[in-house]
Amino acid sequence: MNTGDVIIFIQEIAYLLGVLGFFLVYSIVRGRQSVINLIVGLYFALLISLQFPYYTTFLGTSHTGHNFALGKVIIFVIFTLIATILITRLMPEEYKEKKFESFPKKIMLAAGGTILIMLYSFHVLPITEFVTPGSPIQALFAPDQYQFWWLLIPLIALYLN
Numbered sequence: 641m642n643t644g645d646v647i648i649f650i651q652e653i654a655y656l657l658g659v660l661g662f663f664l665v666y667s668i669v670r671g672r673q674s675v676i677n678l679i680v681g682l683y684f685a686l687l688i689s690l691q692f693p694y695y696t697t698f699l700g701t702s703h704t705g706h707n708f709a710l711g712k713v714i715i716f717v718i719f720t721l722i723a724t725i726l727i728t729r730l731m732p733e734e735y736k737e738k739k740f741e742s743f744p745k746k747i748m749l750a751a752g753g754t755i756l757i758m759l760y761s762f763h764v765l766p767i768t769e770f771v772t773p774g775s776p777i778q779a780l781f782a783p784d785q786y787q788f789w790w791l792l793i794p795l796i797a798l799y800l801n
Contacts, residue, residue, distance in 0.1 A: 652777040659757045663750035672742065672801060673734040675749040679794055680731075681724030682756045688719045689764060709766035716765055745801050752794030759790045 667675040692715070699711040762782040781790060 648775050652775050656754065656758060656777060660750055660754040663753040664747065667746040667750055668739050671734045671737065672746055672749060673731065674728075675746070675753060676798060676801065677727045677731055678720075678724050679749065679753050679756065679798060680727045681720050682753070682760070683794075684723035684727070685716060685719035686756075686760060686764060688723070689716050692719075713765050716760070748797045749801060752797035755790055756794050759787065763787055 663675060663678075666678070689712075695712060695715070698715065699708050758777070758781045762778055763784075780786075
């Protein structure tokens with residue numbers, strides 16, 4: 641393993657741990673219900689972004705480069721925010737709990753959210769413009785035969801909460 645491979649691996653681990661850390665901090669600060677709303681919002685954003693026909697209208701005709709990839713990620717984030725706000729309005733009120741109460745459930749929800757983001761990164765969003773293809777984490781999340789099972793794991797985490 642040469643130095644370039646180690647740097648790529650460290651970048652992807654940092655991306656994975658950064659997403660996990662975001663979800664964990666979000667669950668501690670905002671509570672379990674907020675993470676549940678965000679996970680359901682991510683599922684709805686996936687459905688909307690897969691069928692969204694206006695990417696070229698908003699992002700222009702050049703389908704290559706970092707700008708188009710970044711634009712698609714920004715549109716996906718907007719879909720996620722809108723869906724999460726909608727789900728927050730529809731779901732019941734927050735659980736009345738302290739910051740570190742039910743911490744194992746918060747970890748499970750954070751892992752579920754991380755799985756969704758990693759899966760979307762390699763299947764829906766053009767994240768390969770920013771991350772080098774062929775890395776170990778991509779080998780875990782990118783194969784099409786695993787996509788269904790990775791999508792199922794966060795639903796199981798929601799059920800167990």
